[in-house]
Amino acid sequence: MTPDARACAARVLVRVITEGRSLSEVLPAAIQVLADPRQRALVQELSYGTLRWYYRLDALLQRLLKKPLKQRDADVRCVLLVGLYQLDQLSMPQRVAINETVQATRTLNKQWASGLVNAVLRNYQRQAADLDDEVLAENIAGYAHPAWLIERLQADWPHDWERMLMANNARPPFSLRVNRQRVTRAEYMETLAEQSLEAVSLEHTVAGVRLEKPLPVELLPGFTTGYVSVQDGAAQLAAGLLDLHPGQRVLDACAAPGGKTAHILESEPGLAMVTAVDVDPRRLTRIGENLSRLSLHADLVEGDAGEPAAWWDGRCYERILLDAPCSATGVIRRHPDIKLLRKPGDIASLVSTQARLLQAMWPLLSPGGMLLYCTCSVLADENSGQIASFLKTYRDAAELPIAAAWGRECRHGRQVFPGENEMDGFYFACLTRSV
Ligand SMILES: C[S@@+](CC[C@H](N)C(=O)[O-])C[C@H]1O[C@@H](n2cnc3c(N)ncnc32)[C@H](O)[C@@H]1O
Structure with a gap:
């Protein structure tokens, strides 16, 4: 070299x-x-x-x-x-x-x-x-972490902080999502085996596969023709939690680069419509590219989810996914620069952005519909604390329990720890609006 x-x-x-x-x-x-x-x-x-x-x-x-x-x-x-x-x-x-x-x-x-x-x-x-x-x-x-983050994790997770820090220092797995509109997971894994690419299915997911060795995406069988996407196992839990049914209108409020939008469309092809909003025009373009590779379609909207008056057509959605901007403290193993770039002062401003987005999305949800709030954070203020404040203010909001074999039940919602079942750290809470 x-x-x-x-x-x-x-x-x-x-x-x-x-x-x-x-x-x-x-x-x-x-x-x-x-x-x-x-x-x-x-x-x-x-x-x-x-x-x-x-x-x-x-x-x-x-x-x-x-x-x-x-x-x-x-x-x-x-x-x-x-x-x-x-x-x-x-x-x-x-x-x-x-x-x-x-x-x-x-x-x-x-x-x-x-x-x-x-x-x-x-x-x-x-x-x-x-x-x-x-x-x-x-x-x-x-x-190998900054002091402020060690202290926050010790405060939020007194029994688990050390395990989380160790998991953050591990190399992340190379996880895929099979497009089940095209091929079953078992069929895709057979194709991988034929090409001597060692793989196992990802626990708790219906379409997840972990490849033993990372590979440039172009070399993945069927990547360019939309048979498979790169996506972590925890991110793949969102589409299942949304409990999708034909005819529903779905809003993906912070959608780019479109990993979850695509999974929603792959999971339920009979949806009435999927609107994918993102405030960042360059990232919005990436949703278009990803969907086009997978031959899927969503209405793409460049806009601020916190200001829906500028883009909303006034018809409520039965399902809203709010994958909010967050500290990304659950995905440090994939993005180790977060250890240096994230500052303790960022958290309060992220919490207030998340609250603003939650509040703005709420009137767009049909009575009886479901809003799935998720983050790739492991900090309580962005997760269960955020949902606790929301439920205190919005009397027409109720939490739907998540019965799952993965993650940890929190005061509100469920937390996946980084490294658990090979997944990234992710938080999920399901909210419904009273009829
Ligand atoms: C966690 S990422 C979303 C990942 C995406 N859901 C996926 O699975 O591929 C958060 C996204 O929120 C977008 N965002 C941040 N603030 C926003 C706002 N006010 N309105 C809409 N999108 C916003 C960011 O541009 C970013 O693309």
């Missing part, structure tokens, strides 16, 4: 760590310029992995550096973190990891730092066991 992958990963990390950009914004453009798919895969691995273990690697680096690096040398700091990640977490030969990381300083035009990078990484090699003991004794470095 050439040193370009390490330098490229360091540049990606600078944008995330110091500029606060998300990996999904930065990484695709950064790897597009690399011709070799193995290099692209390596940059992805180094970027995701370094962010997953950032709080541990940062603690190690602080102990290894005699004095902190200048702000303008953020790229050198990031290449050091990438180097430590390889030595600490990957099974590649250490000599290769060190040499290639030292070489990367040249690609970054920071030749002066090659001696420093070499010395720090070799020192780490020598002291790894002692340093490991030291950082494991600290909460932030030991769990």
Whole structure:
């Protein structure tokens, strides 16, 4: 491998760590310029992995550096973190990891730092066991999470917080949803087996499959022709909870990129209509692309779900899915940059946005209809706390119990923990409006 992958990963990390950009914004453009798919895969691995273990690697680096690096040398700091990640977490030969990381300083035009990078990484090699003991004794470095999040999880989940933190540090499974309008799950799994792609069905889902090894989507049998989509198992629970029937009008209020919209349409082809709303025009385009690949149709609306007067036709919906914008603390294993990008102050403003959306959606629900509120958060304020406040204010709202073999029953609604049955962390609450 050439040193370009390490330098490229360091540049990606600078944008995330110091500029606060998300990996999904930065990484695709950064790897597009690399011709070799193995290099692209390596940059992805180094970027995701370094962010997953950032709080541990940062603690190690602080102990290894005699004095902190200048702000303008953020790229050198990031290449050091990438180097430590390889030595600490990957099974590649250490000599290769060190040499290639030292070489990367040249690609970054920071030749002066090659001696420093070499010395720090070799020192780490020598002291790894002692340093490991030291950082494991600290909460932030030991769990590789920011302090505020550890504290919040300890407060919300006094018996489960540690398990959740560990699950957040694991690599996520590669989960698929079979389009049962085209093929049964068993048939699709046979096709996978014929192509020697090892897979198991996802528990608690009717269409979920986990592939043992991730694969570029274009290589999935039947992907381009709409036989299958990439979707986590917990996200696949939403369509089932909606209890869909022919003739219903369904609103998907925060729909992009359309994973749940598509699953709703696949689950009940006899629906009268599905309206998919999203405030972000670029993300709305992705719903169109995803539905067209699956040969499905929904009415796509660019609009604020909190201001339905601008787009609503005045006819109530029997089903509303509100997959609200949230802290995404349930999907950290898929998006490790959340550990750095999410700030404690964000939570109160997310809670107030969610409340605004819930309130705005409520008058659009038919009496006797169902609103499914869900988030990919594990924080009580965004979940059961949100529903508790809503039920206190809206006397015509009642909670429908969720009888399920998955998740944990909360004061209101049900919480799936990250990693449980291989699923992401997700929260669901079903509300109905009195007739
Ligand atoms: C959790 S994602 C939805 C994921 C989607 N339901 C799926 O399964 O593919 C939340 C979405 O809410 C959208 N959003 C945020 N605020 C909104 C608002 N005020 N009105 C409508 N959509 C909004 C975001 O653009 C984002 O696409």
